[in-house]
Amino acid sequence: MKIAAVIPARFNSTRFPGKPLALISGRPMIWWVHTQVKKVGRFDDVFVATDDDRIKNYCEENNIKVVMTSDQHPNHIFRIHEISELLNFDYYVCINGDEPMIEPQIIESILEPIKNGEKIFALNLMTAIKEPTQAIDFAKIKIVTDENGYGIYMSRSPVPYPRGSSLYKFKKYVGVECFTKEALDFYVGSPMSTLEKIEDIDHLRFIENGKKIKFIEVESETLSVDTPKDLDKVIDLICGKED
Template sequence: MKVIAMIPARYSASRFPGKLMQDLGGKPVIVRTYEATIATKLFEDVYVVTDSTIIFDEIVANGGKAIMSEKPHESGSDRIAEAVANVDCDIVVNVQGDEPFTERESLKKVLDVFKTDNDKDIDLASLMVEIHDWDEITNPNTVKVIVDQNDFALYFSRSPIPYPRDKETNARYFKHKGIYAFRREALLEFTKLPMQFLEASEKIECIRYLEYGKRIKMVETTVEGVEIDTPEDLEKAKLLWK
């Protein structure tokens, strides 16, 4: 089973433009993410896939592998699907470019689900971490996920799910961590599936898979890390890096 990692890296970002080129301990965030992904030693190849010559040149200057997107894309999955069409592999892991604290333990858990999936019931796998802070649970920037008894995703939302109408049920809440492991065929098919209204409403790309009947295996982790979505997140990351 040949496993590769692809890191979609868009220069512009609505909440924090140019965040991937911000300094983190002497190197840009995207370089830190690339190096962290390499350091897991889980992948035969790691690529940064970008629409930016600035990011492309920075990765290459640091000895990394980068691929320029040929056309604009709505999502990270679309971006890496274009790139993976010309790459031989079985499993593609989408590592978010704004996660410089990407670590081996969680990624290995995601990849392990494919080793026992002999019938290929799993189209893609992803990570979730339990959250308890109500401010985070209600924060629309935090994507939540609910799963069935076998940890297959039922739905993703920016709203609190499940809604705690009966607080005595002691509902558990899980944050979706934006790392995906795709079967190559499922990823390539993604680009051919038109966006539907649920994905368009929530602005959560993995909902598209659920709307078309694909199965997403969720893997629980206790490692939360820091996703750099805002300048405040970057300051947290700098403190953690020290």
């Protein structure tokens, strides 16, 4: 069984252009993510998937395996699919290029169902929200699952609404996903779904079409960098750890 780790890195982010090369303690964010992913010992290979020569050149100069992909992809799942057409693996684990503080053991936890022999279509990680402002932050995607951990809904709004009880912790998406080739082929071969358009959340295409995504809850303090303000927080945290 072969498992690839793929780190999508797009330069022209709408909210934060040039994000993969933004410096954190003197090194680009893509270096921090790649370094964390390489600490996971269960991947057969680790690639950065980009559409930009600046990112490609940095990777090549720093001995990071990189694959150039189309600059026409609407999202990262299409980019991972292109990798799956070029390189043959059983599973493709996507680690978002904006998660510089992702812990190796958190990344590895997405492989547990595979290790246990479960039949997998797609997997995601989620964690409980501890900072109240993140519950209303539209950039942090909230997740609702059934009793078996399969996704029922994903939203930028705080769901579920705590009307009957406040004894609930909101769960948010963590930027680690695992796809089979079947899942990738289904996604790129299907039209954008209605809720996906409304919420602007890629994975709703699976859920709306009755495809099961399993969510694994982890204890993670990771912080995705969606804006320059997020980058400032990460710099403070990383520099604090180094002191």
